[in-house]
Amino acid sequence: MGRPAKFTREDILAAALEITAESGPGAVTMAALAARLGAPTGSLYHRFASRDLLLADLWIHGVRRFQRGFVEALAADDALAAALHTPRWCRSHPARARLLLLHRRQDVVADWPERLGPEAELLERELTDALSDFAARHPGLDPETLAFATVDVPYAAVRRHLLAGRRPPETVDELITTTCHALIPPSQG
C-alpha cells in the first residue's frame, strides 16, 4: 500500500525535540526541521497539517509522560515522592524537561489547535484531580499549600539548572525535601 515512508511522525517529533533542546522551540521552523531530517518540507506537511499541530503533539506527549509519575505518586499518598518526581524526571529526560519547564504552552504553540483542546483539558483535569483528591484525604492540608510544595517549589528548584543546561544536582532533592517537610506536616504526607 503505497511508497514506503522515509520519515515517520516519530522521526519528525524526535528531530523537533532535538532542535528545541538545542536552540529553543522558536528555532523549530519547518525549514530547519526538514534540513535536520534531510527531508523536503512537503513530507512534514504530509504528516502534520501545520506547525502548530506538530508542536502541540510534541507538547502533549511530553506532558503525558511527565505527569504520569507525578499523579501516581500522589495517588499512592506520597507527596514527597510527587515533589521529587520533577528533579528525577529532569535527569532522565533532559530534553523533554527543557521543553516543558522552560516554556509556556502558548510560547511554544502560537494558537492551540481546536482538535487538541479536549486532550489538553483532560491532562489538566487529571492533574488538578490528583491534587484535590490528595487534599481531600488530608483534612488539615490547604490545597494551595499542597500545590506549592509539590509543583511550584520543585519547578523552581530545577529551573535555574535547566536554564544553564545542567542536569539538576542531587542537592535540589534535599532542598525540596526540606521545604516539603516544612510545608506539609508529616502526619499528613
Add this chain to the structure above:
Amino acid sequence: MGRPAKFTREDILAAALEITAESGPGAVTMAALAARLGAPTGSLYHRFASRDLLLADLWIHGVRRFQRGFVEALAADDALAAALHTPRWCRSHPARARLLLLHRRQDVVADWPERLGPEAELLERELTDALSDFAARHPGLDPETLAFATVDVPYAAVRRHLLAGRRPPETVDELITTTCHALIPPSQG
C-alpha cells in the same frame, strides 16, 4: 529647536509595556506599537534604532527597578524581606512583573544588542554580589540554599498567579515565610 515631539521614549516604552501585559512581548510589533500610540512607525525608529533595542531598554529598566529593593534588603541583612520583595513588587507593579517573571530575556529580546551588554552584566553582577556577600556574612549558610530561598521559591510562589493574571494573594507571603524559615535557620537570617 525643531518640531516638538509628540511621542517620547517614555511614551513608547509605556505603550510597549501595556501591550506586553495584555498579550505578551511577542505582540509588541512595531506596527502594533505605532497603532496604539497613534504614531507612524517612522517615529518609533526615530527614538529606537531597532525593536530589539526598544525591548532591551524596557527589560533593563524593569530589572533595575525590581532588583533594587531586593538588593537593599539583602544588604540590610534581611533575607526574609528580600524573599518577600518579590510578591510585594508583583502587587505594586503588575505589568512589569509579568514581563520580567513570565518571560526569559532571550524570549523577549531576540538577540541582545551589543551596546547594552555591559549594562546587563552590571545588573547581573549586582545580584550575584548581593547574594554572595550575604552568604559570606553567614558562614553556615550554603549560597545555593540562599538563592533558592530568596529567589527561586518566591518566584515559584508568585508565578501561577501572574500566569492567571491575578495579583498574588497574601497567602503566598506566608508560604514564602514558612519556607524561608525552614531553609535558613533564624540565627542566620
Add this chain to the structure above:
DNA sequence: AGGATTCTAGAATCCACATTCTAATACTGG
C-alpha cells in the same frame, strides 16, 4: 503489466513584520 495509493521532492506562493526612504511639518534662533 496496470491502477491505486502513499510518499518524497522541491519549487512557487503568501504573508506578517522589521526596517528604510522620501516628504511634509512645526518649531527655534537670527
Add this chain to the structure above:
DNA sequence: CCAGTATTAGAATGTGGATTCTAGAATCCT
C-alpha cells in the same frame, strides 16, 4: 521672514518562514 533642525507621516522595500502546489517515485494488489 529665512534657514536650520527635530520630528511627524506613511508609503515602499526586503526577508524569513509557513503553507501550497505540481511532479515524480516506490510500493501493493489483482
